[in-house]
Amino acid sequence: MAQFNLENSHPPQQASGANLLLPEALRQGSPVGPRLVGGTTFVGKSAIDLAQIQILAQACLQGLDAARQVVFGWQRQGQSLENIYLQGITPCARMLGDWWCADRLDFAMTTIASARLQQLLHDFSSEFLQEVPQQPNGWSLLLLTEPGAQHSMGQFMLSEFFKRAGWTVALGVPQDVAEFKRLFQSDWFDAVGVSVSTDRHLNTLSSLLPQLREGSDNQVLRVFVGGPMAFVAPDRLQCLAAEVLAQDAPATVAYMARCMASSICQAS
Numbered sequence: 001m002a003q004f005n006l007e008n009s010h011p012p013q014q015a016s017g018a019n020l021l022l023p024e025a026l027r028q029g030s031p032v033g034p035r036l037v038g039g040t041t042f043v044g045k046s047a048i049d050l051a052q053i054q055i056l057a058q059a060c061l062q063g064l065d066a067a068r069q070v071v072f073g074w075q076r077q078g079q080s081l082e083n084i085y086l087q088g089i090t091p092c093a094r095m096l097g098d099w100w101c102a103d104r105l106d107f108a109m110t111t112i113a114s115a116r117l118q119q120l121l122h123d124f125s126s127e128f129l130q131e132v133p134q135q136p137n138g139w140s141l142l143l144l145t146e147p148g149a150q151h152s153m154g155q156f157m158l159s160e161f162f163k164r165a166g167w168t169v170a171l172g173v174p175q176d177v178a179e180f181k182r183l184f185q186s187d188w189f190d191a192v193g194v195s196v197s198t199d200r201h202l203n204t205l206s207s208l209l210p211q212l213r214e215g216s217d218n219q220v221l222r223v224f225v226g227g228p229m230a231f232v233a234p235d236r237l238q239c240l241a242a243e244v245l246a247q248d249a250p251a252t253v254a255y256m257a258r259c260m261a262s263s264i265c266q267a268s
Contacts, residue, residue, distance in 0.1 A: 048074065048087040056092045057099075060113040067116050068123065081128045085121070085157060086248060093117055093153060118153040121160065129164050137166035139260055142189045144172045146201050146227075147180045154227060155195045161249040165257065177204055184212045191256060193245075195227035199236060210241040222259055226252065 052074070059066035074084050093114060100110040121128075141162055143155050152173050159169045172183040184192060194205070213223055223242040230237060230246040237244045245252050 048079065048083065053088060053091050053095060056088055056117075057095050057113065060092070060096070060116045061105075061109060064116045064119060067120055071120060071124065081124055081131055082250070085128070085160075086250075089117060089120060090154075090157070090248075114151065114153065118156065121153065121156055125160060128160055132164060134164065134166040136168070137257075137260075139166075139190045140168045140170075140188065141256075142170050142172065142183065142187075142192045143195070144174060144180060144183060144192065145195045146197060146205070147174050147177050148200070149173060149195070149197055151197065152195075158193070158195075158226075158249045158252065161253045162256075165253045167253075177201070177208070181208070181212065185215070188217055189221065190218065190260060191222040191224070193252075194223070194225045194240075194242065196225055196229040196237060197227050199229070199233075202236060202239065206239040206241075213241060220263055222256070222263070224252075224256070 052070075056067060056070045059070045071084055071088075074088060075081075079088075096105065096110055096113050096117070099105045100107065105113070141159075143159050143162075145152050145155055152171075155171060155173075159171055162169050170187070170189075172180075174180040174183055194209075196202070196205070209223060213221055224245050225237050225240055225242045226245045226247075230244050234244050234246055245255065247255065
């Protein structure tokens with residue numbers, strides 16, 4: 001198995017007094033802590049609402065321990081980690097990006113908060129994988145970001161859902177096209193998923209993916225693309241020799257399982 005370049009998810013240390021730079025709406029809010037989160041009641045385990053997502057975003061700006069306390073509070077209210085990932089962490093990442101685009105956060109603060117959010121996924125990984133464990137299904141998957149990607153949180157979260165469903169998963173964050181090719185060709189895979197966040201490498205990928213697919217030892221290799229571009233501009237990805245999947249993690253895993261099962265039936 002090749003050595004995969006995994007993005008370092010450990011957050012940099014926050015500068016002293018950085019809390020003073022919080023957006024005005026957050027600085028006027030209440031302190032984040034277990035009493036705040038634990039004081040909210042979910043009726044019938046309802047979806048995590050916008051106010052709760054804002055609390056998590058504020059906690060990520062304050063510190064990793066504060067962010068953990070928010071997740072602990074949600075768990076005490078009966079939320080599963082799957083709900084927390086999909087209804088809390090995912091929209092929180094989107095919210096941080098929106099704040100940056102609106103100049104409510106600078107790049108450094110957005111990077112720090114996003115790194116803390118991704119660290120939560122690592123911290124709760126073992127517990128998440130045991131939440132609904134399944135037996136290994138024998139399928140292998142490679143998840144790659146586009147070359148030179150700056151973020152890999154979505155890729156890591158997707159890998160967690162595939163692992164929990166019994167897949168063997170390898171992650172790659174290639175720094176350039178040459179490394180992308182090397183990782184793609186590093187081993188036998190039943191499927192390869194590529195996360196596309198920008199349009200910088202669309203022309204390259206449109207010519208590269210067919211070559212890599214044809215050169216694969218697995219002649220029935222399934223290749224799919226997802227990521228932010230699949231949601232905001234799926235038409236731009238039609239030029240790629242791959243299926244475009246604009247679904248959440250559970251739906252993507254379920255779809256790929258059906259595809260693999262169908263391939264087995266056709267082969268037999």
